[in-house]
Structures are given as structure tokens and as C-alpha cells.
Amino acid sequence: MKEDTVIIVENLTKNFGDFTAVNNISFEVKKGEIFGFLGANGAGKTTAMKMLIGISNPTSGNAQVAGFDVYKNPNDIKKNIGYMSQKFALYDDLTVKENITFFGGIYGLSRKKIEEKRCQLVEELGLQEIVNELVGSLPLGWKQKISFSVALLHNPKIVFLDEPTGGVDPITRRQFWEMIYKTAHEGTTIFVTTHYMDEAEYCDRVSIMVNGKIEALNTPKKLKEQFKTSTMNDVFLKLARG
Amino acid sequence: MKRFIGFIKKEFYHIFRDRRSLFILFGMPIAQIMLFGFAITNEINNVNIAILDHSKDETTKEIIHKIASSKYFTITASILNETEIETAFKKGHVKAVLIFEKDFSKNLGKENNATVQVIADATDPNTANTISNYVSAILQNYQQQINVAVKTSYQIIPKTRMVFNPELKSVFMFVPGVMTIILMLVSAMMTSISITREKELGTMEILLVSPLKPFQVIIGKVVPYIFLSIINAIVIVLLGIFVFNMPVQGSYFLLAAESVLFIITSLSLGILISTISASQQTAMMISLMALMLPTILLSGFIFPVSSMPLPLQIISNIVPAKWFIIILKGIMLKGVGIQFIWKSTLILVGMTLFFIGLSVKKYKIRLE
Numbered sequence: 346m347k348e349d350t351v352i353i354v355e356n357l358t359k360n361f362g363d364f365t366a367v368n369n370i371s372f373e374v375k376k377g378e379i380f381g382f383l384g385a386n387g388a389g390k391t392t393a394m395k396m397l398i399g400i401s402n403p404t405s406g407n408a409q410v411a412g413f414d415v416y417k418n419p420n421d422i423k424k425n426i427g428y429m430s431q432k433f434a435l436y437d438d439l440t441v442k443e444n445i446t447f448f449g450g451i452y453g454l455s456r457k458k459i460e461e462k463r464c465q466l467v468e469e470l471g472l473q474e475i476v477n478e479l480v481g482s483l484p485l486g487w488k489q490k491i492s493f494s495v496a497l498l499h500n501p502k503i504v505f506l507d508e509p510t511g512g513v514d515p516i517t518r519r520q521f522w523e524m525i526y527k528t529a530h531e532g533t534t535i536f537v538t539t540h541y542m543d544e545a546e547y548c549d550r551v552s553i554m555v556n557g558k559i560e561a562l563n564t565p566k567k568l569k570e571q572f573k574t575s576t577m578n579d580v581f582l583k584l585a586r587g
Numbered sequence: 588m589k590r591f592i593g594f595i596k597k598e599f600y601h602i603f604r605d606r607r608s609l610f611i612l613f614g615m616p617i618a619q620i621m622l623f624g625f626a627i628t629n630e631i632n633n634v635n636i637a638i639l640d641h642s643k644d645e646t647t648k649e650i651i652h653k654i655a656s657s658k659y660f661t662i663t664a665s666i667l668n669e670t671e672i673e674t675a676f677k678k679g680h681v682k683a684v685l686i687f688e689k690d691f692s693k694n695l696g697k698e699n700n701a702t703v704q705v706i707a708d709a710t711d712p713n714t715a716n717t718i719s720n721y722v723s724a725i726l727q728n729y730q731q732q733i734n735v736a737v738k739t740s741y742q743i744i745p746k747t748r749m750v751f752n753p754e755l756k757s758v759f760m761f762v763p764g765v766m767t768i769i770l771m772l773v774s775a776m777m778t779s780i781s782i783t784r785e786k787e788l789g790t791m792e793i794l795l796v797s798p799l800k801p802f803q804v805i806i807g808k809v810v811p812y813i814f815l816s817i818i819n820a821i822v823i824v825l826l827g828i829f830v831f832n833m834p835v836q837g838s839y840f841l842l843a844a845e846s847v848l849f850i851i852t853s854l855s856l857g858i859l860i861s862t863i864s865a866s867q868q869t870a871m872m873i874s875l876m877a878l879m880l881p882t883i884l885l886s887g888f889i890f891p892v893s894s895m896p897l898p899l900q901i902i903s904n905i906v907p908a909k910w911f912i913i914i915l916k917g918i919m920l921k922g923v924g925i926q927f928i929w930k931s932t933l934i935l936v937g938m939t940l941f942f943i944g945l946s947v948k949k950y951k952i953r954l955e
Binding site: 398399400420423424426428430431432434435437438439443446447448450451452453 | 590597789797
């Protein structure tokens with residue numbers, strides 16, 4: 346594995362009975378890159394991502410994440426990645442502070458470290474007023490930001506974001522992408538699935554999955570040139586319609 | 588270990604911040620035991636009866652006095668003729684009417700027998716049955732009293748002794764039953780709901796992506812409920828002892844150990860339910876339909892297993908509650924040791940292992 350390559354996927358396949366959800370995909374992701382993983386609903390992006398984060402076993406093929414093999418060392422992978430789901434899953438009946446303490450705790454962070462991280466987060470996100478509020482009472486935008494920060498608590502090498510902007514307003518989405526940029530700039534790799542095509546433009550490189558296969562993989566600029574269109578939306582439509 | 592404590596702490600936050608689950612956890616056991624203990628009872632106490640005395644002589648007065656002084660009956664009315672009987676029943680004031688024939692004393696003296704008719708309101712068959720038995724017993728007792736002087740010919744007197752529950756208190760039957768239901772409810776239903784809730788919220792996914800191992804997640808979710816169930820078991824036993832004078836003849840240690848075993852059996856069932864249900868609603872429905880009903884109906888808690896039709900008797904063997912009730916009654920009422928209940932204990936252990944095995948298998952299939 347090259348120094349700066351954090352995800353290597355080779356011929357990864359996942360079958361559910363007769364149905365092939367992920368069909369022989371291969372790609373690499375570099376350190377600090379924002380990698381967009383695009384596809385329509387049911388194209389297989391969530392299944393592919395689940396194999397990479399170690400909660401689903403591949404049928405065949407190889408994959409290395411953060412330098413560890415998905416078959417042999419799923420636990421080492423888990424220690425080195427962060428994950429945020431499309432539900433911004435935090436505990437609604439716990440306060441912001443308690444959520445941070447809990448998630449820091451399950452990643453084995455010391456009490457002192459958690460305290461330190463929490464103060465830093467409160468400062469950066471301006472959480473002073475809501476840190477003792479129950480998460481359930483917060484607007485979606487806050488949950489999203491906190492959920493993202495919680496996924497980064499243990500300084501993972503890669504953070505996987507599964508449709509991280511579903512249901513939030515454009516301004517909040519914009520702010521969220523600023524957080525993503527900042528995180529990537531600090532050297533954390535971002536692996537993000539989305540179906541908002543305007544967000545695809547923000548990624549360094551984009552792959553587009555159609556029916557379990559990766560049909561296109563390049564920078565947004567090159568993809569637009571290749572398909573002779575001006576927006577990623579058109580690229581996607583051309584691919585999806587075959 | 589520190590991760591684990593954090594996990595359990597979080598679980599307690601969930602429980603204590605949710606009024607509904609708090610109520611199920613602590614309100615239900617107390618309410619149930621009180622209900623079963625006081626309201627639902629198949630003993631009779633102070634049943635209202637009426638007397639129609641056609642002879643009004645020495646003997647009938649003595650018998651009536653004897654009946655009135657027992658704690659089972661209260662004589663509320665004297666009826667003057669047969670036509671009033673039906674009205675009395677229809678109004679529902681009395682549950683039974685005793686009719687002494689004319690010349691009761693005389694007949695007894697001359698012909699050596701006299702008749703008392705007992706008419707009981709059988710809209711409630713159990714009560715009617717019990718009333719007629721009690722009246723017969725009182726009459727028999729009176730007969731023996733007056734026979735002491737006279738030497739009669741042959742006589743067979745059954746001397747009945749009710750062992751383990753001499754006063755036939757129904758609460759002795761309900762305390763083990765309610766304890767079983769509550770432990771089943773709290774352990775199986777609450778855990779299955781709390782695990783499926785994490786699935787619904789999407790936090791389960793986050794936990795599975797974390798370095799925590801799946802079994803650590805499950806154990807972390809289950810441990811708080813073990814604690815709470817133990818507290819519940821203690822509360823129920825204490826209520827039984829101090830409010831209802833329920834004896835604990837056997838060893839408290841054995842009682843505690845068996846209770847923990849049953850709690851674990853129920854928890855493993857709860858885990859199994861959570862692996863097959865995707866939402867809290869489903870988990871709750873399965874818990875209620877598949878656990879609560881058989882637990883109440885087929886465990887021998889209310890209806891004796893031996894009087895069920897054979898197919899139901901066979902099915903009752905797979906109801907864990909049946910075995911736990913046998914164990915509880917053995918320890919609390921009979922005071923037996925493990926040598927008499929090892930079979931039931933072993934069955935519970937086997938069931939627990941089976942449920943855990945099945946859950947692990949289901950869980951793996953889902954991860955595939």
C-alpha cells in the first residue's frame with residue numbers, strides 16, 4: 346500500500362442470493378481526499394460502504410481500509426474510521442454533553458481526553474448554550490453538526506458519511522460542507538455518499554454507481570468534459586439512463 | 588471495562604428519562620401484586636346469604652348461629668316464603684339461600700335425619716361450588732358435635748389437611764405467578780424494545796461500526812435490566828411476605844439464584860425477539876402475544892395444567908414460566924431444596940442456552 350492511499354478496493358462483490366448488489370467494483374482513495382460516492386437509491390452504494398466499515402462481509406474481492414484488510418482486521422478498521430449515518434444518530438434523550446461523553450467512551454477515549462475534546466467542540470461550534478440540552482430538542486442542523494463532530498472524536502483517518510445532508514436546508518448544507526472541507530484540509534479522508542448532485546461538485550473525485558457497478562470515476566471537472574455537459578446533474582442523468 | 592460502565596450509565600439515562608418505561612418497571616409490579624392479592628381471589632369471605640327457616644327451633648337456631656359466626660358468611664336476610672328466594676337472587680343481594688325444612692329438630696330426633704336445602708347462585712360457578720362445600724362442612728362439623736353424646740353405628744370421618752397452604756390462601760398462588768409475569772415482562776419485553784429502539788434510531792449501526800463487539804453491545808443493553816429485574820423480584824417477595832404473609836420456607840439463596848436464572852432466560856428471549864423484529868411496535872406485539880399470554884394462561888399460574896386438554900399440556904412444557912412457577916412454589920411453600928427442583932432448573936438452563944444460541948445465529952445471518 347502506498348503511503349498516501351487509505352482505501353484500496355479490488356473487485357469487491359456482494360450477492361444477496363441471486364441478486365448482485367455490488368458487482369466487482371474497484372477504486373482507490375487518497376489521504377485527505379473528499380471522495381464522493383454517488384448513485385441512485387438502490388444502486389448499491391450503502392451496501393458497498395457497509396463492507397468498507399466492517400458491518401457486512403463481502404462475497405468476494407479484496408478491500409483495505411486505513412491499511413487493514415476487511416476480512417482479517419475489521420476491528421482495527423473500526424478503530425481508525427468514523428461513521429455518520431443519514432439519521433444523524435445521536436441519543437435524543439441524552440444531552441449534547443452526555444452524547445459526547447458516551448461516544449468518546451465507546452472509542453476508548455480517556456475521561457480527560459473527552460473533556461478536552463468537548464471543550465474544543467463547544468468552542469468551535471458555539472455550543473455553550475445547548476451543551477446541557479437534550480439532543481431531541483435541537484433542530485436538525487445542530488444534530489447534523491454534532492453527529493459529524495462525534496464521528497471525529499477519536500481522530501479517525503477516514504470518516505464515512507452516509508447521505509449526511511438529507512433533510513437539512515441549503516444554508517445548513519453549505520455550512521456543513523465547510524466543516525467537511527476543514528476536516529479534509531487537516532488530513533482526514535472523507536468518504537461521502539450523496540444524491541444531491543450539486544454536492545458532487547464539492548468533491549475532489551466522484552464515482553457514480555449504477556446497478557451495482559461503478560460506471561464513472563473522475564474529478565467532477567473531467568466527468569463533465571467526458572460527458573460533454575455543464576453540470577454533474579446531467580452527467581448523472583446520462584449515466585443513469587444508460 | 589470503562590467503556591462498559593459508560594454504556595450502562597447511558598442505558599440507565601434512557602430508562603430513567605422515559606416515564607413510560609419507568610412506570611412499566613416499577614409501577615406495574617406493585618399494581619399487579621396488589622390487584623391479584625386483594626381483588627382477584629377465589630376464596631370466599633363474608634358472602635351474603637339468606638335463611639328461610641320453616642321450623643325455627645333450637646337446632647336450626649344453633650346451626651344458623653354457627654354459620655353466622657364463621658368468617659365466610661354474613662346472614663343478611665331472613666326470607667319468609669319460597670317466592671322471595673328468586674327475587675333475592677335476581678336482585679343479587681345474596682349468593683345463597685339456606686332452607687330448613689319444617690320440624691327440623693323433631694325429624695332429627697325421631698327419624699335421625701333432617702334436610703337443609705342449599706340454593707346457590709351459580710352465575711359464578713366457582714363461588715357457588717365453594718359456598719356449598721363450606722356450608723356442608725359447617726353442617727358436618729355440627730353433626731359431629733351433637734353426636735359426641737350419642738354412640739352411632741359406623742361412621743367414616745374424612746380428616747382433611749391442606750399441606751403447604753393450610754388456609755387455602757389464593758395469594759400464595761398469585762405471588763409466584765405475578766413474580767413470573769413481571770420478570771418476564773420487564774426482562775423480555777423491555778430489553779427487546781430497547782434493542783429495537785436503537786435499530787430504529789440508527790444508533791445500533793453506529794455502535795456496530797464502533798470498536799465495541801456486538802456481544803458487548805448486547806450485554807451492555809441487558810445488564811441494567813438484570814439489575815432492575817432483581818430489584819423487582821425483591822420488591823415482589825417483600826410485598827408477598829409483609830403484606831400477604833406469604834411464607835418462604837426454603838432457602839433465600841436458592842430463591843435468589845433461581846430468580847436470576849429465570850431473569851436470564853427471559854432476557855435471552857428478549858434478545859431473540861429483538862433479532863427478529865425491526866421496530867419497537869413489532870417487538871412489543873411479539874412480546875405480548877408470544878410471551879405474556881402463554882405465561883398467564885399456560886404456565887399453571889391461574890389454570891391448573893393438569894386439567895387442560897392433552898395438546899395444551901404438551902405445549903405448556905415449552906413455556907419457561909411453567910417451570911419457574913414450579914420452582915417458586917417449591918421453594919416458597921414447600922421449602923424444598925435443589926434436589927427436588929433440579930429438573931425444572933435444568934430445563935430453564937437448557938431453554939436459556941437454546942435462545943442465546945438461536946439469537947447468535949440470527950444475528951450473524953443479519954450481518955451477512
